[in-house]
Amino acid sequence: MSTTEGRLGIIAGGGALPLLLAQVAPDALMLAAEGTACGLPEAALTRFRFEKMGGLFETLRAGGVTRVVMAGAIDRPKFDISQADPVFMELAPQLMAVMQAGGDDALLRFVITVFEEQGFAVVGAHDLLPQLTAPVGLVGGPEPSMAMLRDAERGRAILSALSALDVGQGCVVEQGSCLGIETAQGTDALLGYVKATPAGLRRGEGVFCKFPKVGQDLRVDMPAIGPGTLRAAADAGLSCVAIAARKVLLLEADTLPALAQELGLSLIAQDAG
Template sequence: MARLAILAGNGDLPLRLAGLRADAVQICFSGVQHVLGRDAEEHAFEKMGALFAALKDKGVSEVVMAGAMSRPPLDPTAFDDVMTALAPRLLAAMQGGDDALLRLVVEIFEEQGFKVLGAHEVDPELTVCAGLLAGAPLSDHSLKDAERAIDILSALGPLDVGQGAVVENGLCLGIETLQGTDALLGFVAQTPKTLRKGGGVFVKAPKRGQDLRVDMPTIGPNTVKAAAAAGLSAIVLAADAVIILAQDETLSLAQAAGITLIAQDF
């Protein structure tokens, strides 16, 4: 089996992958939160040449990027030769959305001879096939709201805006932006009752053309709790294209809250 390196951001996903692949090299980055233990090696984004060399010295041929990573400030005076050569491309990509930057990061690792895997390729049980996962089947009303949310996400996909939308009674209550799912659902929860009629559907799906190896949409127990607090009746996921963390707990929480959780082909 090829040796894997886990490039870790924040959250539980890197831990899960590390538990599955005990031989994997665990990498964290200066200025980026993570929950890995002492086995993780810390590297600086300014020293990408040192990172590539370290991975190759350890016989790594595959890498997976897992967990949320912020964009820490870079110190150009600390760039090594490799990073200095990469900087113009990276800085240009940073002016675009996350998709452009992540596609470039994948390209750079591939240029260095590494195969970039998605977390779902390391652990296929992270995603689910189409089907009802918890709660009752979607009502006709909720189905129309879900279709409306899917249309909104499809229209916004080329603009690299977000991976989620909430629709209730045909009206869009919120769109996921850079702040993420929790912020979206928190915003919906604060919507005045005079503007709502109850229920509502949260749809989570990749942006069109998104590289699922490095930025697959993710939900978990906190998503269900936030959806319940926002008074939503359903969560609709793109089948085989959204990671469900702590799957048993997530489905149990949805069932207990009376929230329909369903995966479907878009």
């Protein structure tokens, strides 16, 4: 099944991404789980429940959807088993096993498989919006120092070591000292933690690194940064944000170079293999 033809279904989560996708694919069918806040107008949305998985697939097919993109953050759902339809019940044992086994990656990979088995192509937001990633090089702000490039490399090594364990897409390194690793609480919490670091442990010229896990399926979970990330990094006293070229989504991409300059933050994209 082609990823460039057929009507697109947007499964919308939080953040700016669903709206950006709706702009490049105005004829897409837009869906969101009940209770999920997303940036799309409610009138344009079809709401669904995960427990009515069979109903969701019917809705997609009835709307002529052949390709699906999952866009934006969706909280790990809590299921109301009394609402479950037969399709959900059939998947339930596998789903529960996957959810109990740990990280979100496994859960998201399972969800992709389910959609594919139902005959839908699952595409990545980055495939639909290539202009929202950066090529290798300086994206904005001042040129990074050699110390920053070294720290970015160390940050990447730390994230790479954790990849197989399904932990972390972000970390902070400052002159060799690791000041934080992103866990379930996300980027903002990490940068707040770095900001609260006692002054005696700070060395200056710190780098926030954002890379996908090695082998991560970007169709379900693509790391993203935006103006808020840059502001939070600067607010945490950091001097550089290093991202994976082509593998990290830039939210409000066109505003980032000027903002990086304004904040005195080197925003660099590195080859991530």
